[in-house]
Amino acid sequence: DTGVSQDPRHKITKRGQNVTFRCDPISEHNRLYWYRQTLGQGPEFLTYFQNEAQLEKSRLLSDRFSAERPKGSFSTLEIQRTEQGDSAMYLCASSYRGYMNTEAFFGQGTRLTVV
Amino acid sequence: QQQVKQSPQSLIVQKGGISIINCAYENTAFDYFPWYQQFPGKGPALLIAIRPDVSEKKEGRFTISFNKSAKQFSLHIMDSQPGDSATYFCAASETDSWGKFQFGAGTQVVVTP
Numbered sequence: 001d002t003g004v005s006q007d008p009r010h011k012i013t014k015r016g017q018n019v020t021f022r023c024d025p026i027s028e029h030n031r032l033y034w035y036r037q038t039l040g041q042g043p044e045f046l047t048y049f050q051n052e053a054q055l056e057k058s059r060l061l062s063d064r065f066s067a068e069r070p071k072g073s074f075s076t077l078e079i080q081r082t083e084q085g086d087s088a089m090y091l092c093a094s095s096y097r098g099y100m101n102t103e104a105f106f107g108q109g110t111r112l113t114v115v
Numbered sequence: 116q117q118q119v120k121q122s123p124q125s126l127i128v129q130k131g132g133i134s135i136i137n138c139a140y141e142n143t144a145f146d147y148f149p150w151y152q153q154f155p156g157k158g159p160a161l162l163i164a165i166r167p168d169v170s171e172k173k174e175g176r177f178t179i180s181f182n183k184s185a186k187q188f189s190l191h192i193m194d195s196q197p198g199d200s201a202t203y204f205c206a207a208s209e210t211d212s213w214g215k216f217q218f219g220a221g222t223q224v225v226v227t228p
Contacts (some may be wrong), residue, residue, distance in 0.1 A: 004158070035216075038142050040220075041220055042119075042219050042220050042221050043159065043204070043216070043218050044202045044218070045215050048212075048214060057214065085159075091158055093214060095213060095214045097213045097214070101210070103149070103161045104213075104216070105161075106158030106159045106160065107158050108156070108158045109157075111156050
């Protein structure tokens with residue numbers, strides 16, 4: 001499968017714990033995006049990378065959230081001291097931005113439940 | 116503040132009928148308008164997209180109509196099939212921030228047999 005891969009697919013954690021999600025983009029894609037989707041809503045942009053550089057962070061991304069993309073390949077999204085309001089689907093997407101732009105392909109997401 | 120407003124929230128259509136979903140945006144810098152289809156437990160998948168230099172784009176049973184002056188665009192699903200039952204999201208972005216989308220809230224479409 002050469003699509004966007006996210007791991008884990010589901011995560012249940014206790015309030016106050018730290019969690020980390022991983023995203024493996026399509027190999028030739030230089031842009032990687034993180035979105036958050038709550039039930040009945042559209043995805044909300046969190047942050048995105050071009051290669052290893054984090055180009056933008058949404059105001060939604062509090063200090064408890066951090067994302068990295070070392071070496072411009074896979075990315076991780078860490079949430080520290082989780083709160084119940086962090087319960088959501090976290091979606092990763094990737095695309096190629098350059099002389100020719102490709103569409104953004106989404107992964108299947110990581111569903112986080114904070115209890 | 117929601118930059119892309121989508122309606123209706125839900126829609127029930129009979130097999131063979133036409134589904135119409137509408138979106139409106141505020142930011143005139145947006146220059147790429149995709150529609151995504153999402154099934155339960157899956158990530159969104161691109162259905163069809165349009166740029167503001169054309170007023171209509173058709174791919175199979177799916178058509179986007181775009182009205183730049185009104186800052187509105189819509190998705191028409193012709194000959195709706197039960198397999199089209201899904202949640203549809205409109206979105207908008209600027210070319211310079213390619214892939215950074217503002218999504219609408221979604222429309223749940225149910226196609227009855």
